[in-house]
Every structure is written in C-alpha cells, then in structure tokens.
Amino acid sequence: MISVDQAREKIANQIELLAVESVGLSSALGRVLAADIVSDCDSPPHDKSLMDGYAIVASGYRRGERLRVAEQVVAGQVPSQSIDRSSATRIMTGAPIPAGATCVVMVELSQVETIDGEEFVTLEADRVEEGQNILPRGCVMTAGETVIKRGSRISPAVVGLLAEVGYGQVEVFRQPTVAILSTGNELVDHWQQPGPGCIRNSNGPMIAASVRRAGGEPIELGISADDEASLRAAVKRGLACDILIMSGGVSAGVMDLTPQVLADCGVEEIFHKVNLKPGKPLWVGRIGERESATNEATLVFGLPGNPVSGFVCFELFVRFAIHAMAGQGSEYWQPTTAKLAKSFQQKTRRDTYFPARFVDGERTIVEPLGWKGSADLRTIAQADGLVFFPGEPREYELDTDVLVYPL
Numbered sequence: 001m002i003s004v005d006q007a008r009e010k011i012a013n014q015i016e017l018l019a020v021e022s023v024g025l026s027s028a029l030g031r032v033l034a035a036d037i038v039s040d041c042d043s044p045p046h047d048k049s050l051m052d053g054y055a056i057v058a059s060g061y062r063r064g065e066r067l068r069v070a071e072q073v074v075a076g077q078v079p080s081q082s083i084d085r086s087s088a089t090r091i092m093t094g095a096p097i098p099a100g101a102t103c104v105v106m107v108e109l110s111q112v113e114t115i116d117g118e119e120f121v122t123l124e125a126d127r128v129e130e131g132q133n134i135l136p137r138g139c140v141m142t143a144g145e146t147v148i149k150r151g152s153r154i155s156p157a158v159v160g161l162l163a164e165v166g167y168g169q170v171e172v173f174r175q176p177t178v179a180i181l182s183t184g185n186e187l188v189d190h191w192q193q194p195g196p197g198c199i200r201n202s203n204g205p206m207i208a209a210s211v212r213r214a215g216g217e218p219i220e221l222g223i224s225a226d227d228e229a230s231l232r233a234a235v236k237r238g239l240a241c242d243i244l245i246m247s248g249g250v251s252a253g254v255m256d257l258t259p260q261v262l263a264d265c266g267v268e269e270i271f272h273k274v275n276l277k278p279g280k281p282l283w284v285g286r287i288g289e290r291e292s293a294t295n296e297a298t299l300v301f302g303l304p305g306n307p308v309s310g311f312v313c314f315e316l317f318v319r320f321a322i323h324a325m326a327g328q329g330s331e332y333w334q335p336t337t338a339k340l341a342k343s344f345q346q347k348t349r350r351d352t353y354f355p356a357r358f359v360d361g362e363r364t365i366v367e368p369l370g371w372k373g374s375a376d377l378r379t380i381a382q383a384d385g386l387v388f389f390p391g392e393p394r395e396y397e398l399d400t401d402v403l404v405y406p407l
Helices: 004-012 156-162 204-215 228-240 257-263 305-324 375-382
Strands: 021-026 054-055 066-073 089-090 103-106 110-115 118-123 146-147 169-172 178-181 216-225 242-247 268-272 282-289 298-303 336-340 344-346 351-356 364-367 386-391 394-396 400-407
Touching: 004 282, 004 305, 054 066, 089 118, 110 336, 146 156, 178 204, 178 228, 178 298, 204 216, 204 242, 204 305, 216 228, 228 242, 228 257, 242 305, 257 268, 257 282, 257 298, 268 305, 298 305, 305 351, 305 375, 344 386, 351 375, 364 386
Parallel strands: 066 089, 178 216, 178 242, 242 298, 336 364
Antiparallel strands: 021 169, 054 089, 054 103, 066 118, 110 118, 268 282, 282 298, 336 400, 344 394, 351 364, 351 386, 386 400
16 A cells, blocks of 8 residues: 555646636636736835824924924825925825825824914824834835735635736636546435435535535536446546546445446556555546547546545545646645644554544644544544544554644
C-alpha cells in the first residue's frame, strides 16, 4: 500500500487545469480567479476624513482657540477653500481633506458660535497630531497594484473589492463537474423506508454536499445495483464529467465489481489501497479522453462504501483534486497543532484520521470522540476536526501535541 502523501502526489500528476471563462460579479462567488486583479485607482482616491469633525492645521494648535469655519464639506463634495492656522473646515466622514489641513478633530470636541454673521468653532481636544483621523490617499492600494492573486477563491469581500477596482466581469476557472454514483444492492433512496437488509443511501447526498462546498458542480447519478450491466451504463454517463466518484464496490468482496467495470470502460488504474484508516480500499484511476465536446480527461475515485471512510477520502483526495483542477492549488487544508484533552491509544500501523472536537474557542485543545468505526456517521457529524495519528502503535498521553485538520 502507498502512503497518503504518495497517493496525493500520484493524483496531482494527473491534474489538468480546467478552461477559463468570464462571469459577472453576481455569479462570481466561490469561483477561483484565473488572472491577477489589478487596481485601476488609488484607494482612497484622496486624503479623507475618518469621522465627522473639523479639519485643521495641527502645527501650533492650542486648546480653546477660536477658528473661523471656512466651509462645510460632505462625502461626494470637493473642498473649495484651503485653510490655515486661523481657520477650519467642517467635514463629514469620507469627505476629502481640504488643502492645508493636517488633522481632523472629532465633532464631539467642538463648540460652534456665530459672530457678526460668521461661524467660528472652538476645539477642546487636549492635543492633536499630524495625520490624526485622516486616511491618506492610496494607503489601501494604488493604481496599477495587484490586489488579488490568480488562484484566489472569490469570497463576498473579494466581490466587493472587485467592484471597487472596476471589474464587472472576471476571468475564472470553470467549475469541475463531478458525477456521483452510489453502488450496492442494499441501498435505497433516503426518502424511502428500508426493507429487510437494506439501508438508506447517505453517501450520495453527503458527497454531493462536499462537492458543492469544495467548489465543484455535483451531478448525482443515483444508485446502481451490484451487477456489471447497470454499473457499466452508469459509469459511461459519469465519464462525461471532469471527475467521477463511485461510492462502494472497491474492496475485495464478491460483489466489489467497480475496478473491473472501470477497466472495461477504458479507465486506467493509478493506484488501489492506501495505508490509511479509515479509507484503505480507495481506488483512483483516469481515462485520457472522454466522449464530450471538451475531450478532456476524467479522474475517477472509487471511495469506500462506509460513510466515514468515504468522507475522509473525499477530504484528503477528492477535494484536493477539485481545488487543483480549478486553479486553487493544493495547499487548501492545513493542520493546526492542539493538545489532547484525554489520552489516546493508537493501535494500528495505518495513518489514522480520527474524528474529534475542539473543546476551546482558540482551537488549542482537542478531544477524540467516541468513534465506533467506519459506519458511524453520527460521530463524524459531531466532529469539527480530524486528529492525525501516524501509523505507529503508541499511547498518547493527556496534553500531547497533535496535528488536527479542521473540518
């Protein structure tokens, strides 16, 4: 069996970047940028006030000094007068700073009076400093500066930044299409009442949700019975997508037909089985050309049928592939270090990713959960991390530092 790292390297060697397309901002959320984003403006475009108040010259300021109010400037206006040591401009948040002004005193520290029809302000700040309450022009970004790198996933904040720098359309990588096929004579759809010996198909909906979260487009093919004709027909439909995920049928039982059916459909095996718990039976293959307009390759994952095994294999390998295809690279899932909240006995020589929960807000303490094996979907649903225990039997004592992959 190969290691997790070796498996990921083999998958990475098969990845082909997907085509680039242009989308509007309303459709950009969650997509991955295919080109750097360059600002066409300074931000802010002028020195601007950070609060409502009075723009003055800081040098020589004296508390209680009366200053003539030259004018009032609100956001969207341009100052028409410069100021000196004897004057001030009433200014609103976001408005441009008038020429000559070097600081802004908040309005709460002011008293206004009218003398002979002219307005004056007395400021009661104990002291002022150059640049106080002023955001300088271009301090956030300057025209011509790269503000978002190619390969970044577009969040709501990034959508706002794209709008600020004038991008109504953006170049993004196409979302991977991911076919999902659940296999097994024992499976019924989740809305059905299982008969004797049957169970509901939890893997299909779970994997589809995982694909959406990873940025792919799930295409659910439903359930296939454990017979070669049914499997072959479903596989051929799935091979029209960028990725085909098959759940079940990859172990060594008499009904584990997936590897042979895939071979019959022209899929070349890359590897089968990983030194991993849960998820040892993982099967990965590739077909060089598919029957579609793009004529690109399809990557095939045969996930174990037990739901926790399938979940872990998706997180370790499939999500890795989806991100890489869409140009996001492979550094998508970085572990954090935390201390064990209780002791743990590692009994297997397989690298183990054990369901766990952080027990503090800082994610510095983690507790392995009472996981009952690869079919225990309830426990993985309660987990917010996977503790990594290397494949070497040993006792982990309380407060031992471990690596945790957040979910």
